[in-house]
Amino acid sequence: xxxxxxxxxxxxxxxxxxxxxxxxxxxxxxxxxxxxxxxxxxxxxxxxxxxxxxxxxxxxxxxxxxxxxxxxxxxxxxxxxxxxxxxxxxxxxxxxxxxxxxxxxxxxxxxxxxxxxxxxxxxxxxxxxxxxxxxxxxxxxxxxxxxxxxxxxxxxxxxxxxxxxxxxxxxxxxxxxxxxxxxxxxxxxxxxxxxxxxxxxxxxxxxxxxxxxxxxxxxxxxxxx
Amino acid sequence: xxxxxxxxxxxxxxxxxxxxxxxxxxxxxxxxxxxxxxxxxxxxxxxxxxxxxxxxxxxxxxxxxxxxxxxxxxxxxxxxxxxxxxxxxxxxxxxxxxxxxxxxxxxxxxxxxxxxxxxxxxxxxxxxxxxxxxxxxxxxxxxxxxxxxxxxxxxxxxxxxxxxxxxxxxxxxxxxxxxxxxxxxxxxxxxxxxxxxxxxxxxxxxxxxxxxxxxxxxxxxxxxxxxxxxxxxxxxxxxxxxxxxxxxxxxxxxxxxxxxxxxxxxxxxxxxxxxxxxxxxxxxxxxxxxxxxxxxxxxxxxxx
Numbered sequence: 001x002x003x004x005x006x007x008x009x010x011x012x013x014x015x016x017x018x019x020x021x022x023x024x025x026x027x028x029x030x031x032x033x034x035x036x037x038x039x040x041x042x043x044x045x046x047x048x049x050x051x052x053x054x055x056x057x058x059x060x061x062x063x064x065x066x067x068x069x070x071x072x073x074x075x076x077x078x079x080x081x082x083x084x085x086x087x088x089x090x091x092x093x094x095x096x097x098x099x100x101x102x103x104x105x106x107x108x109x110x111x112x113x114x115x116x117x118x119x120x121x122x123x124x125x126x127x128x129x130x131x132x133x134x135x136x137x138x139x140x141x142x143x144x145x146x147x148x149x150x151x152x153x154x155x156x157x158x159x160x161x162x163x164x165x166x167x168x169x170x171x172x173x174x175x176x177x178x179x180x181x182x183x184x185x186x187x188x189x190x191x192x193x194x195x196x197x198x199x200x201x202x203x204x205x206x207x208x209x210x211x212x213x214x215x216x217x218x219x220x221x222x223x224x225x
Numbered sequence: 226x227x228x229x230x231x232x233x234x235x236x237x238x239x240x241x242x243x244x245x246x247x248x249x250x251x252x253x254x255x256x257x258x259x260x261x262x263x264x265x266x267x268x269x270x271x272x273x274x275x276x277x278x279x280x281x282x283x284x285x286x287x288x289x290x291x292x293x294x295x296x297x298x299x300x301x302x303x304x305x306x307x308x309x310x311x312x313x314x315x316x317x318x319x320x321x322x323x324x325x326x327x328x329x330x331x332x333x334x335x336x337x338x339x340x341x342x343x344x345x346x347x348x349x350x351x352x353x354x355x356x357x358x359x360x361x362x363x364x365x366x367x368x369x370x371x372x373x374x375x376x377x378x379x380x381x382x383x384x385x386x387x388x389x390x391x392x393x394x395x396x397x398x399x400x401x402x403x404x405x406x407x408x409x410x411x412x413x414x415x416x417x418x419x420x421x422x423x424x425x426x427x428x429x430x431x432x433x434x435x436x437x438x439x440x441x442x443x444x445x446x447x448x449x450x451x452x453x454x455x456x457x458x459x460x461x462x463x464x465x466x467x468x469x470x471x472x473x474x475x476x477x478x479x480x481x482x483x484x485x486x487x488x489x490x491x492x493x494x495x496x497x498x499x500x501x502x503x504x505x506x507x508x509x510x511x512x513x514x515x516x517x518x519x520x521x522x523x524x525x526x527x528x529x
Contacts, residue, residue, distance in 0.1 A: 071445050
């Protein structure tokens with residue numbers, strides 16, 4: 001689904017990632033960990049086409065990112081749900097409209113999906129907040145709303161960048177359970193986090209693999225966590 | 226440019242609008258009003274520039290037409306020689322190529338010409354007024370310098386008053402005025418394009434987060450650009466319509482040109498030209514469309 005072949009990425013200063021070869025298998029559950037600044041966010045951005053590798057090849061759904069047009073990138077985004085740590089919404093629209101935004105921009109009437117939307121909001125426990133504006137939401141509510149928005153198009157892959165970075169432990173657990181449920185429904189999940197407790201908690205619920213970025217390389221971490 | 230590849234159906238659907246798409250960009254009261262206002266002012270000015278151009282065009286044409294084919298020969302000779310010199314002058318004129326006809330004005334006609342200055346009761350006959358001969362040119366025209374030479378030899382008292390001498394600079398001036406008017410219209414629209422580009426850039430910058438979010442959830446560039454382009458196009462159209470309506474009202478209220486003052490033709494529209502300002506809001510909308518489209522494309526290209 002997502003394949004990286006000998007990929008390197010450097011910012012102006014120097015190389016951040018180099019020689020990364022990796023393939024994301026359908027239905028897998030991965031954690032991506034490593035020290036702050038190691039390149040977790042960069043790695044995820046390479047995975048959804050927000051950055052283009054300095055060298056090597058990244059293929060999203062069998063298409064080389066470098067040869068993708070801007071519209072191709074937009075179409076790919078509809079198949080990859082992304083959740084950021086500092087998730088952004090359209091602050092002037094109520095939560096329900098924000099969650100339905102991917103449907104709106106892809107020309108699928110939000111009206112036809114009203115039942116789905118309600119069910120989805122229920123699932124993330126935000127039904128009672130449907131009319132709230134994003135700035136009125138708490139950190140946990142924002143993360144769950146972001147997850148709802150990321151999955152409303154029923155994407156094949158969900159990439160989450162520090163989804164629990166701003167929320168308390170209990171809320172983290174709740175978000176993790178939602179992600180595990182999605183994985184059980186067949187979605188491919190990758191979560192970047194440096195919260196080892198979260199990884200340990202996940203391992204009791206799902207067969208998760210842990211990738212570690214260190215010294216510009218991506219390694220499969222042992223089962224010793 | 227890429228934006229010009231839009232199909233008519235896309236433009237139509239853009240103008241019809243997608244209420245959902247409109248909502249993704251937050252309403253911005255202040256820039257909206259500024260854009261409306263500036264488009265209105267520009268349209269107002271454009272209508273006047275247009276009226277000026279058309280009026281000076283009419284003026285140039287009228288002066289050109291009325292004066293182009295006529296000249297006057299004035300014979301100021303002592304009373305007793307006047308008839309003989311008139312005869313001689315007419316003979317000269319008849320044999321001049323380029324002169325279609327020459328006719329000595331009757332004393333009644335001369336008196337009619339002088340009435341406005343002397344009043345009807347003055348005995349014009351007893352005054353030593355010169356004899357006038359009206360010359361009408363044919364299409365080729367005559368050689369004024371050559372005619373003057375021949376006249377000076379044969380009719381010493383004749384003075385050829387060729388209207389071209391004072392007509393040409395006036396027609397020239399009127400044509401230049403018309404050109405200036407059209408140039409002003411072009412400049413007004415250029416300024417409108419610049420202003421709308423600035424406003425659109427400001428709106429795009431202010432909505433960077435909106436654009437990033439839309440991009441992240443899979444919106445295509447066309448969708449994002451449309452939300453802005455539609456808004457600015459409609460604003461420019463509405464503003465320009467209002468400005469045009471006000472300007473046309475103002476032009477209509479101008480005092481109309483009287484016959485006596487036809488020299489200074491009215492700065493107004495005549496007949497069908499009253500319809501011509503209607504094109505101004507359309508041009509304003511097109512200018513806004515192109516300017517916003519370009520600004521949006523440029524901004525979007527900067528992010529993936």
